[in-house]
Amino acid sequence: MSETNQRLTRAAAASTTQPGLLYEGSEWSFDQLKRVYDEIEKIGVGEMGLDIYPNQIEVITSEQMLDAYASIGMPNMYRHWSFGKHFAREEGLYRKGARALAYELVINSNPCINYIMEENSTTMQALVLAHAAMGHNHFFKNNYLFKQWTDATSILDYLTFAKEYVTECEDAYGVDTVEAVLDSAHALMSHGISRHPVKRQSRVALREKEQRRREYEEQTYNEIWRTVPRSQLGIDTGDNLTPDLKRERLQLGLPQENILYFLEKHAPKLEPWKRELIRIVRMLAQYFYPQRQTKVMNEGCATFVHYEIMNRLYEKGLISEGAMLEFMHSHSSVVFQPRFEDKFYSGMNPYALGYAMMRDIKRICEEPTEEDRRWFPEFAGNNDPLATLKDAWANYRDDSFILQYLSPKLIRDFRLFELNDRSDSPFVQVAAIHDESGYKRVRRTLAAQYDTSLRDADIQVITADLSGGRRLTLAHKVRNDVLLDKDTCDRTLLHVAHLWGYRVKLVEIAENGDTLKEHEALPIP
Amino acid sequence: MHIVDRRRNPKSKSLGNRQRFLRRAKNEIREAVRDSLKKRRISEIDGGENVKIRSKSLREPSFSLGQGSGKRDFVLPGNREFKQGDVIRKPEQGGGGKGSKGSADGTGEDDFVFSLSRDEFLDIFFEDLALPNLVKARLKDLKTPEYVRAGLTTDGPPAKLNRLRTMRNSLARRIALRRPSMREIDEAAAALAAAEAATPRNEALVTELKARHARLLYQRKVVAYIDPLDLQYNRTEKRPKPRTQAVMFCLMDVSASMTQDLKDLAKRFFMLLHLFLTRHYKEVQVVFIRHTTEAQEVDEDTFFKATETGGTVISSALVEMQRIVAERFAPEDWNIYAAQASDGHNFDDDMDTCMTMLKDDILPVCQYYAYIETYSDNAISPFLSVVWSGYEDLAGSQNHFAMARVANPADIYPVFRELFSADASSRDGRSA
Numbered sequence: 006m007s008e009t010n011q012r013l014t015r016a017a018a019a020s021t022t023q024p025g026l027l028y029e030g031s032e033w034s035f036d037q038l039k040r041v042y043d044e045i046e047k048i049g050v051g052e053m054g055l056d057i058y059p060n061q062i063e064v065i066t067s068e069q070m071l072d073a074y075a076s077i078g079m080p081n082m083y084r085h086w087s088f089g090k091h092f093a094r095e096e097g098l099y100r101k102g103a104r105a106l107a108y109e110l111v112i113n114s115n116p117c118i119n120y121i122m123e124e125n126s127t128t129m130q131a132l133v134l135a136h137a138a139m140g141h142n143h144f145f146k147n148n149y150l151f152k153q154w155t156d157a158t159s160i161l162d163y164l165t166f167a168k169e170y171v172t173e174c175e176d177a178y179g180v181d182t183v184e185a186v187l188d189s190a191h192a193l194m195s196h197g198i199s200r201h202p203v204k205r206q207s208r209v210a211l212r213e214k215e216q217r218r219r220e221y222e223e224q225t226y227n228e229i230w231r232t233v234p235r236s237q238l239g240i241d242t243g244d245n246l247t248p249d250l251k252r253e254r255l256q257l258g259l260p261q262e263n264i265l266y267f268l269e270k271h272a273p274k275l276e277p278w279k280r281e282l283i284r285i286v287r288m289l290a291q292y293f294y295p296q297r298q299t300k301v302m303n304e305g306c307a308t309f310v311h312y313e314i315m316n317r318l319y320e321k322g323l324i325s326e327g328a329m330l331e332f333m334h335s336h337s338s339v340v341f342q343p344r345f346e347d348k349f350y351s352g353m354n355p356y357a358l359g360y361a362m363m364r365d366i367k368r369i370c371e372e373p374t375e376e377d378r379r380w381f382p383e384f385a386g387n388n389d390p391l392a393t394l395k396d397a398w399a400n401y402r403d404d405s406f407i408l409q410y411l412s413p414k415l416i417r418d419f420r421l422f423e424l425n426d427r428s429d430s431p432f433v434q435v436a437a438i439h440d441e442s443g444y445k446r447v448r449r450t451l452a453a454q455y456d457t458s459l460r461d462a463d464i465q466v467i468t469a470d471l472s473g474g475r476r477l478t479l480a481h482k483v484r485n486d487v488l489l490d491k492d493t494c495d496r497t498l499l500h501v502a503h504l505w506g507y508r509v510k511l512v513e514i515a516e517n518g519d520t521l522k523e524h525e526a527l528p529i530p
Numbered sequence: 531m532h533i534v535d536r537r538r539n540p541k542s543k544s545l546g547n548r549q550r551f552l553r554r555a556k557n558e559i560r561e562a563v564r565d566s567l568k569k570r571r572i573s574e575i576d577g578g579e580n581v582k583i584r585s586k587s588l589r590e591p592s593f594s595l596g597q598g599s600g601k602r603d604f605v606l607p608g609n610r611e612f613k614q615g616d617v618i619r620k621p622e623q624g625g626g627g628k629g630s631k632g633s634a635d636g637t638g639e640d641d642f643v644f645s646l647s648r649d650e651f652l653d654i655f656f657e658d659l660a661l662p663n664l665v666k667a668r669l670k671d672l673k674t675p676e677y678v679r680a681g682l683t684t685d686g687p688p689a690k691l692n693r694l695r696t697m698r699n700s701l702a703r704r705i706a707l708r709r710p711s712m713r714e715i716d717e718a719a720a721a722l723a724a725a726e727a728a729t730p731r732n733e734a735l736v737t738e739l740k741a742r743h744a745r746l747l748y749q750r751k752v753v754a755y756i757d758p759l760d761l762q763y764n765r766t767e768k769r770p771k772p773r774t775q776a777v778m779f780c781l782m783d784v785s786a787s788m789t790q791d792l793k794d795l796a797k798r799f800f801m802l803l804h805l806f807l808t809r810h811y812k813e814v815q816v817v818f819i820r821h822t823t824e825a826q827e828v829d830e831d832t833f834f835k836a837t838e839t840g841g842t843v844i845s846s847a848l849v850e851m852q853r854i855v856a857e858r859f860a861p862e863d864w865n866i867y868a869a870q871a872s873d874g875h876n877f878d879d880d881m882d883t884c885m886t887m888l889k890d891d892i893l894p895v896c897q898y899y900a901y902i903e904t905y906s907d908n909a910i911s912p913f914l915s916v917v918w919s920g921y922e923d924l925a926g927s928q929n930h931f932a933m934a935r936v937a938n939p940a941d942i943y944p945v946f947r948e949l950f951s952a953d954a955s956s957r958d959g960r961s962a
Binding site: 035038039042046059060061062063064065066069071072075076084085086087088089090092093094096097100120123138180184188191192193194195196342343344345346347350353419420421422423424425426427428431432433434435436437438439440442443447450451453454461462464481483484485486487488489490491492493494496497500 | 531532533534535536537539544546547548549550551552553554555588589590591592593594595596597598599600601602603604605606607608609610612613614615616617618619620642643644645
């Protein structure tokens, strides 16, 4: 804060001959909003060189904001009771005053839709526009994950389609049936993502390949090989599967980590419309996947951008000192990180961490210390913070960003430390703290905390036994001996069984191949 | 860039979601709603209700890693005193410990609190209850006529004269028929006088002016200020009007044998009845009559709190009720409901009076009369009480008389449902 204060006084001195404020007081009007946006765009796009989708700004009421909240931030979401539940919860908290509403909500779409609340003061609207319409917007358009996974131009159309489709299904098959399918699909949402995009091959190409392979096998067929035990041939016997099962594995593309995809394509008893519903949920899961992986970066980027823009507005004499103080107040509460013992502590605050890291990168670019030069030789002192940041915004996600850019200074500033918890021990051990010997370890562990592939349980479909009893088997590859939570696992398995239509088994397999635990579920008729 | 104002968009877009949610949690909500009734006053039904439910059927499970097993490493901010290698004892109770990461899906599985609107609350509460068929039938018949305005008519009693419309017609007619005003006549008279007084008299002019003056006077006489044609009367029509007000009489025995527990039981029942009536009537008044050997009308607090001593004469309360009905609640205007609670004691020789009064005076004016006998669990007598055995005949012969026995709060709601269930056949079957 001391730095910002200096900046404030410095700017105040420079702006005694101000050309005229953009606005005064806290009441906003559409005219003002337009003027404020234009100035912000001048700074964001003109001076900082941000690359954004065209913006669409929509003014909404607090109730509409609650609404948007409840349907995972998307306008035009299909109807489902869980959104009603979230609405009721959020509304309760909001009415009690336990939680304030977000000032804005931004949709990764083209044009980029920014919802802003009518209750915001003009300063807050400016802050929100700088934050969402510039910061988030730039991030959405440029980060590789969003580019790779989401199609900003079609998401709104897809949602409209989804909503209409769900409504049609409800009319045709009854609300309860549709709800049951959606419930089950929602339960598997976190396992409805293809983390590794499949290379698409045309069917013709596949057939040709198959043909060539068969020809090759026929040409090279030699009776004598049949007498050699298969295991000695070094062929993966697929855990001693019968040839039938092996063929099935190939046909079904097993093992498959995208459980929803597998069910959509191969569940034996599903009607086509149910498959389409699963597909809708799967598409949404996929759409949100990048957001889950870039929380720190996305918020950090937006917070950094709004901070820069608001300061520039002030330096240019476009906003008053009062407005600046109001901005500072809300900015500093957004980037507050409580200590781990604090009653307000609920994990690392992505705004705080992201913003601090980006300010830190700027500092390293402009005024590096000896230590920084040692740790970040690639960009320390290059005096081009914006280019360095834009590169980071474009090419990293949370875990890789932290692994690459978290500096010793920040580890000290946040006083980060690492704890090791073993379930069989009554103690936790402090493995590393913010000192020379601990920086790297702390940084690695913190980065791993943001790695979604480590955070989510690694569960795959391994056999389906379509020609036999049709029992679906899932395998959980246990890491670090962390088993699934039994209660939720059993419940979720019921949902899998509901969609699959037959018995479902889940095996938890240790790293050394031992089976640690088994769960089973039958579909409820 | 453009700015769109969405504030005028239709509100409660989430209504569909909310309805689905309520439907989903129906059973839990129903229980919670019943529980919440225990805390309310009889007439306290304004506003919604904060409902706390166990989110059993609201869980949205997903595969998540358990908290209690394995190795996990995590980074926390804000170290003060720890050094590398320090060992900290985990807090008791599970392995969650320092890693207060919250539950996996971010939604705790604990109680879920939210508020229902008043309508939602009552809807759930009286889901499948209805006024008993019989009472409904009577409701249809018993309508007080009401006079409503129904346009205008050209004749009627003077009291119904619509002055505005009449005057408007008169004005229009006067303008159309050129009725001269007094000013015009005065001017004509003045002009005539001037012409007559002028020294070289212009006889022709005088004649003309005279004729004009006479014509004006004639016109004024012929075209009346108000003609019978102008008259407009308000027309009223007799229209049957369903009664929308109800009065509920709470009669209770407050003699010493009624303990506070028994009174609480009765209170619950009265409360249900009141809630139920407010569902059906615009306005519901409550009259509390307590009695020992004498009856008096009291307020709610006195009714439920104070204890009197003495014997029990139920007919005293019936007399009091009859008096109040006669004074304040004309049966043509009011739907009268009565609920009587007692522990079943009465002076033996009073029963006959009671029965006669009920049969001849009270029941004919009541829409419904419910008798609730409270008894404490540990004092079940093998014999039916005096009142019960007396009333049993009545219940057989009178359809809008119902009776039930309750021992503990849990009984109240079922009993109430039985008395008012939408499917009246079960009730009729029982009382037949």
